[in-house]
Amino acid sequence: MSISLRPGGRARRSAFGRARGREPDRSRPRSGVGARWILRRIALGVVVVWGCSVLIFFALHALPSDPAQAILGKQATPQALAHLRSFLGLDRPVISQYLSWLGNLLQGHLGRSYATQQPVTVELMPALEDSLCLLAATAAISIPLAILLGALTALRRDGVLDRGSLFVSLLLTAVPEFVIGIVLVIVFATVVWRVLPAVALLPAHADPFSHPRQLALPVLTLVLAVVPYLYRLVRGTMIDVLESEYVTMARLKGLSEWTVVMRHALPNALIPVTQASAIIMSYLLGGIVVVEYVFGYPGIGTLLTQAISSRDIPTIEVVSIVLTAGVVLFNLTADVLTVLLTPKLRTGGQA
Amino acid sequence: MSAGALTVPLRTRARRQPGPLRVAWRRPQTKTGALIALLTIALALLGPLLAPHSATQFVGPPFSPASAGAPLGTDYLGRDVLSVTLDGGRSLLWMAFAATTLGVGVGIALGMIAAYSRNLLDDLIMRLLDVLYAFPYIVLVLLFVSLLGSNQALIVLLVGVGWLPGVARTTRGITLEVITRDFVNAAAIIGIPRRTILVREVLPNLSTPLMVEYALRLTWSVGLISALSFLGFGVQPPASDWGLMINQNRDGLAANPWCVLAPIICIALFAIGTNLIADGISRSVAGIDREILP
Numbered sequence A: 001m002s003i004s005l006r007p008g009g010r011a012r013r014s015a016f017g018r019a020r021g022r023e024p025d026r027s028r029p030r031s032g033v034g035a036r037w038i039l040r041r042i043a044l045g046v047v048v049v050w051g052c053s054v055l056i057f058f059a060l061h062a063l064p065s066d067p068a069q070a071i072l073g074k075q076a077t078p079q080a081l082a083h084l085r086s087f088l089g090l091d092r093p094v095i096s097q098y099l100s101w102l103g104n105l106l107q108g109h110l111g112r113s114y115a116t117q118q119p120v121t122v123e124l125m126p127a128l129e130d131s132l133c134l135l136a137a138t139a140a141i142s143i144p145l146a147i148l149l150g151a152l153t154a155l156r157r158d159g160v161l162d163r164g165s166l167f168v169s170l171l172l173t174a175v176p177e178f179v180i181g182i183v184l185v186i187v188f189a190t191v192v193w194r195v196l197p198a199v200a201l202l203p204a205h206a207d208p209f210s211h212p213r214q215l216a217l218p219v220l221t222l223v224l225a226v227v228p229y230l231y232r233l234v235r236g237t238m239i240d241v242l243e244s245e246y247v248t249m250a251r252l253k254g255l256s257e258w259t260v261v262m263r264h265a266l267p268n269a270l271i272p273v274t275q276a277s278a279i280i281m282s283y284l285l286g287g288i289v290v291v292e293y294v295f296g297y298p299g300i301g302t303l304l305t306q307a308i309s310s311r312d313i314p315t316i317e318v319v320s321i322v323l324t325a326g327v328v329l330f331n332l333t334a335d336v337l338t339v340l341l342t343p344k345l346r347t348g349g350q351a
Numbered sequence B: 001m002s003a004g005a006l007t008v009p010l011r012t013r014a015r016r017q018p019g020p021l022r023v024a025w026r027r028p029q030t031k032t033g034a035l036i037a038l039l040t041i042a043l044a045l046l047g048p049l050l051a052p053h054s055a056t057q058f059v060g061p062p063f064s065p066a067s068a069g070a071p072l073g074t075d076y077l078g079r080d081v082l083s084v085t086l087d088g089g090r091s092l093l094w095m096a097f098a099a100t101t102l103g104v105g106v107g108i109a110l111g112m113i114a115a116y117s118r119n120l121l122d123d124l125i126m127r128l129l130d131v132l133y134a135f136p137y138i139v140l141v142l143l144f145v146s147l148l149g150s151n152q153a154l155i156v157l158l159v160g161v162g163w164l165p166g167v168a169r170t171t172r173g174i175t176l177e178v179i180t181r182d183f184v185n186a187a188a189i190i191g192i193p194r195r196t197i198l199v200r201e202v203l204p205n206l207s208t209p210l211m212v213e214y215a216l217r218l219t220w221s222v223g224l225i226s227a228l229s230f231l232g233f234g235v236q237p238p239a240s241d242w243g244l245m246i247n248q249n250r251d252g253l254a255a256n257p258w259c260v261l262a263p264i265i266c267i268a269l270f271a272i273g274t275n276l277i278a279d280g281i282s283r284s285v286a287g288i289d290r291e292i293l294p
Helices: A008-013 A035-062 A067-072 A078-088 A094-106 A120-155 A160-174 A177-190 A212-242 A245-252 A257-269 A271-295 A300-309 A313-341 B002-014 B020-026 B028-050 B081-087 B090-117 B120-134 B137-148 B152-178 B182-189 B194-230 B242-248 B258-286
Strands: none
Touching (some): A035 A313, A035 B137, A120 A160, A120 A257, A120 A300, A177 A212, A177 A271, A177 B258, A212 A257, A245 A257, A271 A300, A300 A313, A313 B137, B020 B028, B081 B242, B081 B258, B090 B194, B120 B152, B137 B194, B152 B194, B242 B258
């Protein structure tokens, strides 16, 4: 603990000086949100991505591993190794390697894969498309499902559906995604029934949506991993809203239950859900790495695990940065959506 | 009259409200969770003593179904599934406990220091943790593990560091609220040093939410560590653990489902047990559902 004690005079005035009173929330705009606040968040996001690029690059280049050795194998002669190192620029100082790499990256040159000798984009783009299809399908199923389930369980609180869903969600949030995936393989692809393929091998350059049977199990795994979190959030906010005064007011006016729920309760309960959905998407970016591996789905996660096992540093770098940028982007979307949807924040706390 | 007035404070003291842990224990899910988790821990610790065969001994052809010699059949090399399963829990469990203890312990310290200092140090700690938070964490773990070789201590360290941002954020939030209360002020007025205030007055008030954190992170540690080992970045053959077993035996699923089911059941039981404990404690504190995103 490196805490230095402040002079006693201040301590006597109040225990924790500035800590008293309201904590200024730095993540939210203070007065009137506008383009300026959003721009600040974008700038912060760029800084985070840049920080991660530094971290990834120096981790990959400073750590004791020799890509030249990995490419040429153990039998390579020292001359061949030295030649390859100078060809790849590995003999230059790390800083200069980083600067030229960053410069190329900003100009759109992502480098060449050590494994295939082709530009990284050749493998990256189709993998990215496939992964985005997976994410889009997961979001398109899980968000409406979570809203429906959350609203129903909040309306019939402590009913059979509510208790059952809570129990199942406790089980599903506990087990890791790959276990959910394997259990689905056991149930739907091998032991119990054989109705769906256990591996999602898509033909090259195929549109994943035209192979729904291949997409089914990976999407179902991700849906089962995500819906428990999302639906409980909807349920929680929906319960709060249903107990609020304006819903009581709407009921006292004699509005039908349907109107009360659809017009007054649900729209307000969904504000935190938009934010949570964006956060869930960023969580899924980590989740797809394992789930794609389970099903052999040719997405960006499989690209990453393959690149890691073949020590293909340019590919690892680019994929990691794409994933980081995705997380930052989704979190940014979450913040912006929250501000745009909350009147109190939009007007800087005056509403 | 005066004697009665004197006994009042004594009696209220004796009928003190039960602590949050006691309330949590009354909930069925806490008891069930504790039972399941302890059962799995016992299985992992005592397993090697109960195993009918050695974990590296070949007892039959690969993927043969259950028989008298191998109650759950054999795995991809022809080893007894029951013995390998009983042997494969220790590494996963100690790594999960070590990573969680490391992450939660250091996270609490960072969060309290940040909330306490409320100056440049606070900003520095929290912004650095934000960067870590923005990273799809499994990518970072994979990166380091693949480059430095799969080393159990390294995995523990990386997984522990992964929990820092969340724990520090929670701790900081609660600490900021607790230090505005009157008893903290009172302690400061009678001249107790701030460091002592933090440890003696503030920390006890954080204990219940942090227990929830601990149980949740333990669940997630089990998930992350077993996923790493499933991907082949954890223990290396011929050693085996529950995560690696699932991956190695996937091809024989149709011939002998037990070689995948046994490790899956073990991982799921432990994770569900700790998750039930977390749920029981958090409900007894908040009275409502917790909504914590990973």
